[in-house]
Amino acid sequence: xxxxxxxxxxxxxxxxxxxxxxxxxxxxxxxxxxxRGRHASYSACGIPYWVGGVVDDEAALVARTPEEHRANGxxxxxxxxxxxxxxxxxxxxxxxxxxxxxxxxxFDEVVIATGARPRRPEIPGVTAPGVHGVQTLDDGxxxxxxxxxxxxxxxxVGGGYIGIEMAEAxxxxxxxxxxxxRSREPMATLDPDMGAQVHQAMEDMGIDxxxxxQLREVATGQDGRATGVVTDQGELPADVxxxxxxxxxxxxxxxxxxxxxxxxxxxxxxxxxxxxxxDGVWAAGDCVESxxxxxxxxxxxxxxxxxxxxxRVAGTNLGGGYATFPGVVGTAVSKVCDLEIARxxxxxxxxxxxxxxxxxxxxxSRTRAGYYPGADQVTVKLVVEQRSGRLLxxxxxxxxxxxxxxxxxxxxxxxxxTVEEVVSLDLGYAPPFSPxxxxxxxxxxxxxxxxxxx
Amino acid sequence: xxxxxxxxxxxxxxxxxxxxxxxxxxxxxxxxxxxRGRHASYSACGIPYWVGGVVDDEAALVARTPEEHRANGxxxxxxxxxxxxxxxxxxxxxxxxxxxxxxxxxFDEVVIATGARPRRPEIPGVTAPGVHGVQTLDDGxxxxxxxxxxxxxxxxVGGGYIGIEMAEAxxxxxxxxxxxxRSREPMATLDPDMGAQVHQAMEDMGIDxxxxxQLREVATGQDGRATGVVTDQGELPADVxxxxxxxxxxxxxxxxxxxxxxxxxxxxxxxxxxxxxxDGVWAAGDCVESxxxxxxxxxxxxxxxxxxxxxRVAGTNLGGGYATFPGVVGTAVSKVCDLEIARxxxxxxxxxxxxxxxxxxxxxSRTRAGYYPGADQVTVKLVVEQRSGRLLxxxxxxxxxxxxxxxxxxxxxxxxxTVEEVVSLDLGYAPPFSPxxxxxxxxxxxxxxxxxxx
Numbered sequence: 019x020x021x022x023x024x025x026x027x028x029x030x031x032x033x034x035x036x037x038x039x040x041x042x043x044x045x046x047x048x049x050x051x052x053x054r055g056r057h058a059s060y061s062a063c064g065i066p067y068w069v070g071g072v073v074d075d076e077a078a079l080v081a082r083t084p085e086e087h088r089a090n091g092x093x094x095x096x097x098x099x100x101x102x103x104x105x106x107x108x109x110x111x112x113x114x115x116x117x118x119x120x121x122x123x124x125f126d127e128v129v130i131a132t133g134a135r136p137r138r139p140e141i142p143g144v145t146a147p148g149v150h151g152v153q154t155l156d157d158g159x160x161x162x163x164x165x166x167x168x169x170x171x172x173x174x175v176g177g178g179y180i181g182i183e184m185a186e187a188x189x190x191x192x193x194x195x196x197x198x199x200r201s202r203e204p205m206a207t208l209d210p211d212m213g214a215q216v217h218q219a220m221e222d223m224g225i226d227x228x229x230x231x232q233l234r235e236v237a238t239g240q241d242g243r244a245t246g247v248v249t250d251q252g253e254l255p256a257d258v259x260x261x262x263x264x265x266x267x268x269x270x271x272x273x274x275x276x277x278x279x280x281x282x283x284x285x286x287x288x289x290x291x292x293x294x295x296x297d298g299v300w301a302a303g304d305c306v307e308s309x310x311x312x313x314x315x316x317x318x319x320x321x322x323x324x325x326x327x328x329x330r331v332a333g334t335n336l337g338g339g340y341a342t343f344p345g346v347v348g349t350a351v352s353k354v355c356d357l358e359i360a361r362x363x364x365x366x367x368x369x370x371x372x373x374x375x376x377x378x379x380x381x382x383s384r385t386r387a388g389y390y391p392g393a394d395q396v397t398v399k400l401v402v403e404q405r406s407g408r409l410l411x412x413x414x415x416x417x418x419x420x421x422x423x424x425x426x427x428x429x430x431x432x433x434x435x436t437v438e439e440v441v442s443l444d445l446g447y448a449p450p451f452s453p454x455x456x457x458x459x460x461x462x463x464x465x466x467x468x469x470x471x472x
Numbered sequence: 473x474x475x476x477x478x479x480x481x482x483x484x485x486x487x488x489x490x491x492x493x494x495x496x497x498x499x500x501x502x503x504x505x506x507x508r509g510r511h512a513s514y515s516a517c518g519i520p521y522w523v524g525g526v527v528d529d530e531a532a533l534v535a536r537t538p539e540e541h542r543a544n545g546x547x548x549x550x551x552x553x554x555x556x557x558x559x560x561x562x563x564x565x566x567x568x569x570x571x572x573x574x575x576x577x578x579f580d581e582v583v584i585a586t587g588a589r590p591r592r593p594e595i596p597g598v599t600a601p602g603v604h605g606v607q608t609l610d611d612g613x614x615x616x617x618x619x620x621x622x623x624x625x626x627x628x629v630g631g632g633y634i635g636i637e638m639a640e641a642x643x644x645x646x647x648x649x650x651x652x653x654r655s656r657e658p659m660a661t662l663d664p665d666m667g668a669q670v671h672q673a674m675e676d677m678g679i680d681x682x683x684x685x686q687l688r689e690v691a692t693g694q695d696g697r698a699t700g701v702v703t704d705q706g707e708l709p710a711d712v713x714x715x716x717x718x719x720x721x722x723x724x725x726x727x728x729x730x731x732x733x734x735x736x737x738x739x740x741x742x743x744x745x746x747x748x749x750x751d752g753v754w755a756a757g758d759c760v761e762s763x764x765x766x767x768x769x770x771x772x773x774x775x776x777x778x779x780x781x782x783x784r785v786a787g788t789n790l791g792g793g794y795a796t797f798p799g800v801v802g803t804a805v806s807k808v809c810d811l812e813i814a815r816x817x818x819x820x821x822x823x824x825x826x827x828x829x830x831x832x833x834x835x836x837s838r839t840r841a842g843y844y845p846g847a848d849q850v851t852v853k854l855v856v857e858q859r860s861g862r863l864l865x866x867x868x869x870x871x872x873x874x875x876x877x878x879x880x881x882x883x884x885x886x887x888x889x890t891v892e893e894v895v896s897l898d899l900g901y902a903p904p905f906s907p908x909x910x911x912x913x914x915x916x917x918x919x920x921x922x923x924x925x926x
Contacts, residue, residue, distance in 0.1 A: 030908070061841065061843070061903065061908070063841075063901075063902060063903055063908075064841060064843055064844070064903050067843075067844060067903055067904075072844070072845060073843050073844065073845070075843075078842075078843035079843060081908075179902075311898075321901060322901065322908050323899075323901035323906075323908050323909070323910075324898075326908045326909060327895075327896065327909075342896070343896065344896050345898075346898045347898045348898070349898045349899060349900050349901075350900065350901075350902070351900035351901065351902045351905050351906075352902050353902070353904055353905075360900055362898070362900075387515065387517075387518060388532075389515070389518055389521075389527050389529075389532035389533060390518070390521060390526070390527065391526060391527070419873065419876065421900060421902075421905055422873070422876065422877070422900055422905055422906070423876070423879075424900050425877075425879065425880045425899045425900055426879045426880070426883055428897065428898050428899060428900070429880055429883040429884060429887070429897060429899075430883060432887075432897055432898065433883070433886075433887035433889070435887070441781075442781070442796070442797065442798050443882065443883060443886055444765075444778075444799075444800045444801045444802070444803045444816070444882050444886065445777075445803060445879045445882060445883075446803050446804065446805035446814055446816075446875060446876055446878050446879055446882070447517075447775060447776065447777035447803075447804075447805065448517060448633075448804070448805045448806050448807070448875075449515065449517050449518050449521055450521075450807055451805050451807075451875055451876055452777075452805075452876070454484070454515070454517075454535075454776050454777050454780045455777070455780060455781075456777075
């Protein structure tokens, strides 16, 4: 008998799993995919660039159209939402938002790829017109509609990746932009000393950055539209308010089905992306927790690149192959206008939390030979275990060609290298690409000296 | 009694060693440095960009002036050439080209940092006016003098790094450029399939590339100046001929002193940069051979970044500290106009030579998310051991932000990773920096599939 796989969630993780399983099993596996929204397989990471006008066309963000998925033999159902999961009966309850009907669907295997949901601040006015999240293509469309009315001032709530990317988008649209964050510095995924550099650069770009601010409410006008935000440090007027306050795993369905969740509210899987203690249940993408290979702890990292890999791993194993997702080291890159930002591994506070005793170095260098035109400034920070000299984390802030240098640190972390070992790495050198000593190596050299000095 | 260290050769390796030793030992160590040329501590790698007008000022290429070295307590003697090395007497014979006198100088420790010399083709006319090497600042000055006379056509001999960088320099100066190489494709440090992409891109830039060509002689006019080159495939007219035909270790002094040389004519040292079987003799830079950590063999790689590191390692050990130079994996990056080129590890022919049985993959991808503006094409080739799946080498050709991606492969090689492991690496992803699957990971994934298929 043909087995049936149902994938819940039709974005990166879900459709990667569906595609890979179908490719490997063909007619031997019936594959259905349920997506509650109107779009599947799109790049949520691209939304800030679409809203900012850098990417013209919404369609460009769609990696694979529903028609393409269907041509590949996947029964993709848009606006169909899984509202219940019965693990004993092996059935899903599905709401068809198109016809407003509900039906039940049996499965042999199920992949939970329900993604993440924005953490909306629970304050008065947060649902007012003129307040926009940027999680889905529909969110992006709504925000673009608001931008049609030529707003003058934008307040972006949140100083993380989405916050700074949306700040750039609003700058690109010609708005006056204020970023409000409750953190000490923007980009709290970096240590505050590196975040301060991002802060300064954003101010230099004309972006007003307010840190350590508590949001009280969204102020609204007589028409009910947002007119600004009220904070513990006064009111900030705004014609549009953008929420970039991070996400958390969307595991409502899984929790209701009795599946155990991890510390961060995400599903916990084995290396093959099978949910622990739940036969025939798989999970992938923003709704799962991953092993942090530096600390050994589970973490929640919502990133399209992990979602794609995890989905493919689940699909490969569902398809009779073998693949694993060993974990992450916490690499992320971003930019705000011309400033590139990157991080990987543990921050100082992460080290404190897990018990690593560490030292840090921070070095300023250049992205190219000093004499080569366009040599931009770049700052590299390393976090290193005392005594052992083991690399624990790295952060980079700088001009063009800074961010992807983090990959060297990420691969070093993956391989548990010490800074003493990193110093000797054979990295690409030529004047248009690097100083003779690569900035990452200069930082490692300085860190190795400190480790030796004890 | 104060010990005396004499460093022979005042460029990257020699002056790094001198500076580091002096810094650590201070007045306890007398440090002399002999440099036969008129300049010390300059970036030879920068010469093509100076000649091409990208870097305005010769002085910009000098990392540290003679005055700065002297202020640091180093007795740097320019135009003083070590012409003899007597290991029994612990003496150097030194020729002072300024006064045309010769003297002898004792030493306790000596660092040989005599660099590399260009491999000039031994053909008639190769020393004619209008034929230029680009090894030293003096070479660069001479070439710039020739360019003052508004030549129209340049022939660049050699299709390696120096050749393509000089081709770019001549293009920047507005000349018609022909590159002549005896290899099947330019950039023979890549496999021919990747070299072919460089070839095509250079032709698209308007550079005439002639491959598999044997040079017979340099043609000269009545005034004795070069007028072109004669090859086995006919004559190519030229107003200026640039030699970019590679280098070999400059070990004349060392060989005459009876020091044993390696297979490639370079000095062979231990991990601390001590010459084997020669007490108190150290070596660093382009005159030494290094361990290739992939094959285990000694190789000769003339690169400023290695010279700097090796010099610093020698200086640290001379200064009473401890440092090692474990070896190289063969990483190099370059560009010709807008095309970036990178390589690391073993090529197919290297695998054949050392006995690795391998498979290869080549994938085309993009440097950014496909929808993000400026997403350039990039091709990644991987060379992978059969069965084990161990990564053996990688090559990259592409647009902006392609070349430094080689560092990921370099660090993976350093850690002897398999492609199966590489697939899972946590590399930086965001639309302006990478597709969801980084091009290196796509290549690794394809290679892992091939390894599994046997």
